[in-house]
Amino acid sequence: THCILIGAPVDEGQRVPGCMMGPSAYRVAGLGRVLESLGHTVEDRGDVAPAPPAGETHPNSAIHHLPEVVAWTNALSVAGRSAMPDGMPIFMGGDHSLALGTVAGVAAHAKAADRPLFVIWLDAHSDFHTPETTTSGNLHGTPMAYAAGRPGFAPFPPFPAAVPAENICMFGIRSVDPAEHRMLQETEITVNDMRVLDERGIVAPLREFLDRVRAANGLLHVSLDVDFLDPSIAPAVGTTVPGGATFREAHLVCEILHESGLVTSLDLVELNPFLDDRGRTAKLMVDLVGSMMGQKVFDRRTRSF
Numbered sequence: 001t002h003c004i005l006i007g008a009p010v011d012e013g014q015r016v017p018g019c020m021m022g023p024s025a026y027r028v029a030g031l032g033r034v035l036e037s038l039g040h041t042v043e044d045r046g047d048v049a050p051a052p053p054a055g056e057t058h059p060n061s062a063i064h065h066l067p068e069v070v071a072w073t074n075a076l077s078v079a080g081r082s083a084m085p086d087g088m089p090i091f092m093g094g095d096h097s098l099a100l101g102t103v104a105g106v107a108a109h110a111k112a113a114d115r116p117l118f119v120i121w122l123d124a125h126s127d128f129h130t131p132e133t134t135t136s137g138n139l140h141g142t143p144m145a146y147a148a149g150r151p152g153f154a155p156f157p158p159f160p161a162a163v164p165a166e167n168i169c170m171f172g173i174r175s176v177d178p179a180e181h182r183m184l185q186e187t188e189i190t191v192n193d194m195r196v197l198d199e200r201g202i203v204a205p206l207r208e209f210l211d212r213v214r215a216a217n218g219l220l221h222v223s224l225d226v227d228f229l230d231p232s233i234a235p236a237v238g239t240t241v242p243g244g245a246t247f248r249e250a251h252l253v254c255e256i257l258h259e260s261g262l263v264t265s266l267d268l269v270e271l272n273p274f275l276d277d278r279g280r281t282a283k284l285m286v287d288l289v290g291s292m293m294g295q296k297v298f299d300r301r302t303r304s305f
């Protein structure tokens with residue numbers, strides 16, 4: 001695979017400064033070296049630079065840094081769309097508001113290529129607010145609703161081609177605000193919250209979804225939020241929620257994603273290196289990308305065991 005690293009040092013979608021250091025931390029932790037060691041080619045396109053913010057406003061006064069996030073959305077959408085025909089973009093965040101742009105860019109490409117887009121959201125949160133419903137005012141809580149084509153996103157650009165609800169699958173969910181909960185219940189989005197993962201394990205629901213992606217010849221975007229992981233193994237995130245994915249569950253998800261051969265783009269979001277413990281969260285995230293791109297302890301050569 002030709003891996004295209006794209007830095008997205010977005011910090012304005014939440015309130016704990018430090019995500020802007022994420023792309024540097026991934027480079028220091030050796031993301032490119034790990035990918036090359038697995039036989040991939042790596043092209044680092046550097047960090048995306050947004051246009052100057054234009055001064056958009058919104059009636060919901062809780063929202064902060066709206067013009068900055070709109071500018072990031074535009075720039076990252078362009079970066080994503082232009083990377084897709086060249087290889088697999090890996091967006092190094094940056095907080096999760098960057099996915100407003102990355103998924104828009106990938107969706108624009110999918111539309112032009114006439115392929116359906118599927119999204120896997122690995123996160124403690126459903127990120128299903130709109131600018132109208134957010135009470136925190138943190139726009140990192142909105143990208144999944146934007147991609148699903150929810151109304152209420154002005155002054156963001158219209159989402160290029162809404163991702164159908166049946167093509168969206170969330171894993172690891174354990175923090176959903178009341179407004180998100182109401183809107184999610186109106187949709188067919190698959191919400192694999194921790195209850196589902198405790199009861200069924202992570203493998204069966206993941207394989208069910210991947211089978212549908214394969215059957216539809218879809219493109220698959222994976223959005224990996226650090227807080228998907230349990231805070232005991234991944235402390236470097238501003239919004240820790242107890243009870244997250246374990247080390248073993250997280251690697252298993254990534255290995256199965258690799259075996260599927262279906263992943264076409266990836267976000268790495270919410271890493272806040274300022275909160276890290278000697279780089280351990282950055283290193284874990286790099287190791288997880290390694291698993292997603294073919295790193296195995298033992299190469300079984302077949303996918304049935």
Ligand code: DIR
Nearest residue numbers: 125136138140141177239
């Ligand atoms: C919360 C949580 N639902 C909010 N945010 C996120 O602020 O809207 N934290 N996504 O990572």
Ligand code: MN
Nearest residue numbers: 096123127225
């Ligand atoms: Mn998130």
Ligand code: MN
Nearest residue numbers: 124125225227
């Ligand atoms: Mn989250």
Ligand code: MN
Nearest residue numbers: 014136138239
């Ligand atoms: Mn938040």
